[in-house]
Amino acid sequence: MSRARAAIILAAGQGKRMKSETPKMLHKMGGRPLVDWSIALARELNCARTVVVIPPNAPALAERVTSVLGEGSTAIQDVPRGTGDAARAAASVLSGFEGSVVVYFGDTPLIRTETLSQMFTAREAGADVVVLAFHADDPTGYGRIITDAAGNFLRNVEHRDANKEELAVNLCNAGALVADAKVLFDLLSKLRNDNAQQEFYLTDIPGMARTAAMKVSIVEARAEELLGVNSRAQLADAEAAFQARAREAAMEAGVTLIDPATVFFSYDTVIEQDAVIEPNVFFGTGVKICRGATIHAYCHFERTEVGPNSEIGPFARFRPGAKLAAKVKIGNFVEVKNSNFGEGAKASHLAYIGDADVGPRANIGAGTIVCNYDGFDKYRSTIGADAFIGSDTALVSPVTIGNGAYTGTGSVITKDVPDGALGVARGRQVNLEGWATKNKEKKLAAKAAKKDEHK
Numbered sequence: 001m002s003r004a005r006a007a008i009i010l011a012a013g014q015g016k017r018m019k020s021e022t023p024k025m026l027h028k029m030g031g032r033p034l035v036d037w038s039i040a041l042a043r044e045l046n047c048a049r050t051v052v053v054i055p056p057n058a059p060a061l062a063e064r065v066t067s068v069l070g071e072g073s074t075a076i077q078d079v080p081r082g083t084g085d086a087a088r089a090a091a092s093v094l095s096g097f098e099g100s101v102v103v104y105f106g107d108t109p110l111i112r113t114e115t116l117s118q119m120f121t122a123r124e125a126g127a128d129v130v131v132l133a134f135h136a137d138d139p140t141g142y143g144r145i146i147t148d149a150a151g152n153f154l155r156n157v158e159h160r161d162a163n164k165e166e167l168a169v170n171l172c173n174a175g176a177l178v179a180d181a182k183v184l185f186d187l188l189s190k191l192r193n194d195n196a197q198q199e200f201y202l203t204d205i206p207g208m209a210r211t212a213a214m215k216v217s218i219v220e221a222r223a224e225e226l227l228g229v230n231s232r233a234q235l236a237d238a239e240a241a242f243q244a245r246a247r248e249a250a251m252e253a254g255v256t257l258i259d260p261a262t263v264f265f266s267y268d269t270v271i272e273q274d275a276v277i278e279p280n281v282f283f284g285t286g287v288k289i290c291r292g293a294t295i296h297a298y299c300h301f302e303r304t305e306v307g308p309n310s311e312i313g314p315f316a317r318f319r320p321g322a323k324l325a326a327k328v329k330i331g332n333f334v335e336v337k338n339s340n341f342g343e344g345a346k347a348s349h350l351a352y353i354g355d356a357d358v359g360p361r362a363n364i365g366a367g368t369i370v371c372n373y374d375g376f377d378k379y380r381s382t383i384g385a386d387a388f389i390g391s392d393t394a395l396v397s398p399v400t401i402g403n404g405a406y407t408g409t410g411s412v413i414t415k416d417v418p419d420g421a422l423g424v425a426r427g428r429q430v431n432l433e434g435w436a437t438k439n440k441e442k443k444l445a446a447k448a449a450k451k452d453e454h455k
Contacts, residue, residue: 002124004099006049006181007042008090010202011035011106012077014055017231023061025054027235029109030242031266031285034229035061037109039068042102044113045120049097051075051090052106082199083175088188097181100124103202104132104176107229110241111176115221119178127217128183129209131156132176134223142172143203145218153216155207160196173203174226183214242267250277278314286320304336307343325360339370342385354378355397359385365409367392384419 015024025035032040035052042050052065053075065074075089087103094101100123102116119130131153133145139159144166146154156173157166179187187208191200206216229235246265247257254273257263262279269283272291279297286303289295293306296313303320306312310328321338324330328341331348339353342360347353351364355372358364362383371394372378379397383389387401390409401407402419410426417423 002120003180004097005045005047005120006094006097006099006101007045007047007051008087008094008101008103009035009038009042009050009052009106010083010086010103011038011061012053012055012080012086012089013107013230014080015230018235019232023058024229025061025106026064027229029229029235029238029267030246031268033064034109035064035106036068037267038104038106039065041104041111041113041116045102045116047102048099049094051093053077053086053089055080081193082197083202084188084191084200084204087202088185088191088200091185091188094181094185099181100178101181101184102176102178103184105228108226109229109238110227110245111221111225115219115225116176116178118219119176122217122219123178123180125217126215128180128214129187129206130178130217130219131206132174132221133171133218134174134221134226136170136172136223139167139170139172144169145171145173147171147218151218153206153210153218155210156203158195158201158203171220173206174221175202177202177205179205179209183209187212272308290326307341319354355380356383356395357381358383359387359403361385362387362389364389365391365393368395369393370395370397372397 011025013024018024026033039050050069050073052073054061056076056078062074072093075093077086077089100120102119104111119132122130136142141159143156143158144162145156146166146169148154187205191204193200210216224241227238227241229238243264247260247263250271251257255271256276259279263277264282266283266285268285270288272289274292275289276294278295281295282300284302287301288305290306290308292309294311298315299313301318304318304322307324307326307328309326310324312330313332315332316330317335319337322336324341325343327344329346329348330336333350334347335352337354339356339358341358344361345358347364350366351368352370354370355378356370362385368389370381381395381397382400384401384403384405386404388406390407390411392410393407394412396412396414399413400416402417402421404420405417406422407413407417408422408424411423412425413423
């Protein structure tokens with residue numbers, strides 16, 4: 001029977017290198033705050049309890065964590081005295097917890113669930129402490145993990161304390177570990193800060209465990225998973241790594257990305273099989289592209305669902321609340337916001353559709369605007385099935401265009417149009433015979449007279 005699990009997320013760093021009034025852990029990767037990535041990891045690991053260690057005077061971060069995890073989910077590291085001290089700050093919150101605890105950094109958002117799952121597996125197999133390690137191309141600055149010939153853990157050596165032979169080792173300590181709760185907090189209570197920085201290091205725990213005749217196991221991660229975010233440049237590096245991962249996953253799932261490097265995903269983007277995505281497309285959060293849809297170049301999506309076999313763009317924008325059924329066509333320079341399109345409906349070019357329900361097979365002409373806002377409130381309009389909205393129509397919400405109804409080109413529609421009717425609202429055309437010819441002659445004569453005056 002597997003043990004209960006808990007997570008301690010270390011997020012008490014000040015983030016000064018970010019040079020931001022926003023706490024580091026609230027900066028986003030893939031449209032999701034870093035702290036949310038770390039919390040999601042704990043959930044994917046089926047942790048019954050999660051504690052986020054935060055700095056004092058970080059109300060925005062505390063509020064975010066509490067909104068996701070509930071009350072009692074934060075611990076405060078009052079003074080920054082090292083990673084071991086930060087982990088120790090969670091002891092009171094997890095008082096009485098029995099099971100295995102994983103400790104990891106909140107600013108390493110690329111760690112895979114599978115990697116930490118291996119650590120729990122090693123713990124279930126009998127290890128008292130499991131340490132996460134990785135092979136670094138350049139290990140400068142990292143603590144080294146020294147093993148025996150069989151690969152068993154011997155000790156952790158900080159870079160500045162390593163001898164020449166130890167410096168040649170490129171197996172490095174990633175800083176994360178899994179241990180029995182009682183063992184972990186007992187060892188944390190015994191940490192010493194007799195080092196140059198006078199800090200309590202979490203990386204000392206595996207060595208202390210081995211000294212106490214406990215079994216210490218090693219799980220290795222790929223170096224790319226352990227990219228830490230401490231600056232804007234590193235945040236950009238993490239974003240690039242996430243995008244590469246998301247693009248690869250999409251293509252493996254049967255999505256065509258014509259130019260993968262120019263397509264940008266969010267953490268929750270869903271694109272189904274046989275969708276085709278052309279270059280320079282941005283998917284914000286909450287977007288689903290259904291099977292067989294084609295997204296032409298230069299489109300932008302936020303909280304939108306595109307139905308099967310629909311065709312979108314180029315140069316289309318979808319704002320939150322847009323939902324398209326199957327076989328919808330939205331063309332170039334069309335903006336859709338908080339609107340529903342029925343199957344086969346079309347808005348092929350140059351239109352704004354906001355707060356509207358568009359029926360199946362309706363056709364919205366070029367230049368159509370749904371005027372949904374009066375400066376104070378939003379209003380909703382309905383365009384019925386098989387309706388035809390003439391070019392350059394302004395629909396002043398709230399109005400209903402009936403099933404099969406038409407609106408005349410250039411109309412400003414302020415009243416409902418019944419089913420099957422034609423709504424026309426524009427000035428009647430008047431032709432003034434000969435006016436253009438006479439006006440031209442008059443203007444040319446005036447211009448010639450003015451020219452003669454300057455001779």
